[in-house]
Amino acid sequence: MITKNQIKYINSLQQKKFRSEYQSFIVEGAKSVLELLKSSFEVELLFVTDSFFDEFQHEFQHLPLKIEIVEPSDLEKAGTFSSNNAALAVAKTKLNQPLLIDDHEFALILDDIRDPGNLGTIIRLADWYGIKKIICSPTTVDLYNPKVISATMGSFTRVDMYYTDIEVFIGQQNANFYGTLLDGDNIHQTKFSSSGYIVIGNEANGISPSVEKLITHKITIPRFGGAESLNAGIATAIVLDNLRR
Amino acid sequence: MITKNQIKYINSLQQKKFRSEYQSFIVEGAKSVLELLKSSFEVELLFVTDSFFDEFQHEFQHLPLKIEIVEPSDLEKAGTFSSNNAALAVAKTKLNQPLLIDDHEFALILDDIRDPGNLGTIIRLADWYGIKKIICSPTTVDLYNPKVISATMGSFTRVDMYYTDIEVFIGQQNANFYGTLLDGDNIHQTKFSSSGYIVIGNEANGISPSVEKLITHKITIPRFGGAESLNAGIATAIVLDNLRR
Secondary structure (H helix, E strand, O other), rough: OOOHHHHHHHOOOOOOOHHHHHHHEEEOHHHHHHHHHHHOOEEEEEEOOHHHHHHHHHOOOOOOEEEOOOOHHHHHOOOOOOOOOEEEEEEEOOOOEEEEEOOOOOOEEOOOOOOOOHHHHHHHHHHHOOOEEEEEEOOOOOOOHHHHHHHHHHHHOOOOOEEEOOHHHHHOOOOOOOEEEEEEEEEOOOOOOEEEEEOEEEEOOEOHHHHHOOOOOEEEEEOOOOOOOHHHHHHHHHHHHHHHO | OOOOHHHHHHOOOHHHHHHHHHOOOOOOOHHHHHHHHHHHOOOEEEOOOHHHHHHHHHHOOOOOOEEEEEOOHHHHOOOOOOOOOOOEEEEEOOOOOOOOOOOOEEEEEOOOOOHHHHHHHHHHHHOOOOOOOEEEEOOOOOOOOOHHHHHHOOOHOOOOEEEOOOOHHHHOOOOOOEEEEEEEEHHHOOOOOOOOEEOOOOOOOEEOOHHHOOOEEEEEOOOOOOOOOHHHHHHHHHHHHHOOO
């Protein structure tokens, strides 16, 4: 079982201030927990149901970890899922360490992505398209928010994140900075360089004016119909697909 | 003000059975209501706040429509938005009429899209990429679900939808049917025909086996990293962007 104090502790990790204080975060659901256990993250607590244990014990029984078998209702009390007949883990957050690209690498820069579902989708997309680094403005939603972790479908284990002042970050690099703007080059004709950064703007306001000034390559997703805009996750998908052609 | 009976009526339209019975649906928020008023949908009721009326009255004062000015709290009681300082309308649903493509046209076929947010995103994407027709399996979430309408950001006014047995529908046409499957041709190399249908599968299970048999062109979105899958909205975006190059 999960003790009352553990439930209180795990519940507290839904809030950023407690995640910062304890340097820990929650991972829920079969797919995410299995990916966590295969990753370099340090796991602090692991609760699983009977059926999850039976099906997947070969994936974690070799780990130096105390595994508690609990009821689904315990997982639901401790975590954020309304139903969870699988697993819940608490893992240690990683240090916020600077990231730079190599000579033949692309990374994402997120300018104020506020919605946890969008950030999770962007991390999953980065992982699909082989992007390993994401630089985020301090106003971007916290990677360790349980909704972000859940929306990444395990991809948070394969993509490194660095929160920093992105204006300062961009100003310090001599690199290609691509950004989707209204008056850019048609992305279907864009010849991407061999390395650089792709800047994704805020859901409502796009790329902020001070960051826009630093964009070296303005690109635009062509529109063929009546919709006024695309959401941030969709725009990221289309830019990355064009980058990888 | 909105009368108690009107609130009861509008609330009931959150349920599919009452939308079918009354042949009416709810449209909420500034963007969606403004798009509705410009469209061919018949508007039955229109409630707006003072500030919305002042800002946008030129867009609807010529319409043969009784406009009620109400408080935001009235809109919130009647509709599904937790905050709405703009507008709420009730409009008449359209008949479910057969759709076919022209000689130089593409349409979407949705095989069991369950999530309202995903359907809304797909309609918005169709609208962005100039797709005017979507054929849906009967198991696909109802277009007139308030969450779908809201997620389309007004694009529901520009895309026609037809719910039907998609196996029968596909079987009756001599056309190109593209579907994203694991073992298809790399979409980056696909030469699309001048007309056809793109089949989008269910969020968890993809395209159903009985529909898969009818696909004439299997296509695959290439993967460059570790993520196992992409969600249905993202996959639709990437296919449509490749189609329109």
